Amino acid sequence: MTADLFAQEAPVDVIDVTPVVELRQVTRQFPGPPVVEALRAVDLQIGRGDYVSIVGPSGSGKSSLLNVLGLLDRPTSGEYLLDGRPAGTASERERSLLRASRIGFVFQSFHLLPQRTVLDNVMLATMYSGVPRGQRRERAVAALDRVGLSHRLGFWPTTLSGGERQRVAVARALVAEPHLLLADEPTGNLDTASSAQVMALFDELHADGVTLAVITHDLAVSARAARRVRIEDGRLEEIA
Numbered sequence: 001m002t003a004d005l006f007a008q009e010a011p012v013d014v015i016d017v018t019p020v021v022e023l024r025q026v027t028r029q030f031p032g033p034p035v036v037e038a039l040r041a042v043d044l045q046i047g048r049g050d051y052v053s054i055v056g057p058s059g060s061g062k063s064s065l066l067n068v069l070g071l072l073d074r075p076t077s078g079e080y081l082l083d084g085r086p087a088g089t090a091s092e093r094e095r096s097l098l099r100a101s102r103i104g105f106v107f108q109s110f111h112l113l114p115q116r117t118v119l120d121n122v123m124l125a126t127m128y129s130g131v132p133r134g135q136r137r138e139r140a141v142a143a144l145d146r147v148g149l150s151h152r153l154g155f156w157p158t159t160l161s162g163g164e165r166q167r168v169a170v171a172r173a174l175v176a177e178p179h180l181l182l183a184d185e186p187t188g189n190l191d192t193a194s195s196a197q198v199m200a201l202f203d204e205l206h207a208d209g210v211t212l213a214v215i216t217h218d219l220a221v222s223a224r225a226a227r228r229v230r231i232e233d234g235r236l237e238e239i240a
């Protein structure tokens with residue numbers, strides 16, 4: 001009896017269990033003709049600290065899903081809750097603010113600015129994300145340290161290896177401490193050794209509690225994730 005009372009008094013209500021991402025019956029149609037149903041009644045929850053990989057054949061709906069998750073596109077129907085708040089139907093201004101402050105993106109082709117140093121590339125990502133001006137440099141240096149690139153701050157991106165460039169891109173995605181890190185084929189342009197570095201970095205981020213969703217064709221990459229989902233013909237299913 002006493003034990004039960006204590007159990008009730010445990011501060012369970014202070015633990016925030018709101019998923020970072022919750023998709024409820026999300027569809028994305030592209031008007032035709034013919035109409036394409038790129039996402040069909042997708043339900044997906046991504047909890048805080050989850051590491052999810054999303055796999056599927058070409059044309060199955062992976063990019064459509066990434067675009068919805070990253071607030072780059074809106075669902076045609078269904079709901080998208082980001083940190084428990086409706087994001088799919090929010091105004092464009094709110095979505096831009098949410099995107100800049102809560103979501104970090106990593107792309108296959110890095111998207112670094114070639115005329116800016118490594119440090120500038122990362123600092124620039126703090127400008128619209130609510131990082132106070134006085135902290136931008138310090139935060140960028142810390143993000144680059146986290147990905148093991150403290151010795152490359154003043155380098156031009158073009159002088160770096162592919163693996164190093166992708167690690168700069170990861171630092172840029174992390175600098176504003178996003179609630180969700182979205183990676184789209186992050187190893188697609190990398191050789192085996194560089195892919196392994198990026199995967200090891202994702203493992204570390206996962207261990208640090210970062211929430212990760214990684215879209216990939218590569219089964220070896222997807223196998224690293226703690227949880228895997230598969231999308232086929234717009235339908236999403238959990239892989240056991």
Ligand SMILES: Nc1ncnc2c1ncn2[C@@H]1O[C@H](COP(=O)(O)OP(=O)(O)OP(=O)(O)O)[C@@H](O)[C@H]1O
Pocket residue numbers: 030031036037038056057058059060061062063064065
């Ligand atoms: N803007 C668009 N207009 C019309 N159809 C589109 C558009 N974008 C995507 N589609 C279609 O939606 C479906 C899903 O495409 P999507 O790009 O999401 O697939 P994917 O899994 O990312 O493919 P890949 O691995 O080849 O990049 C495809 O049939 C595609 O042709």
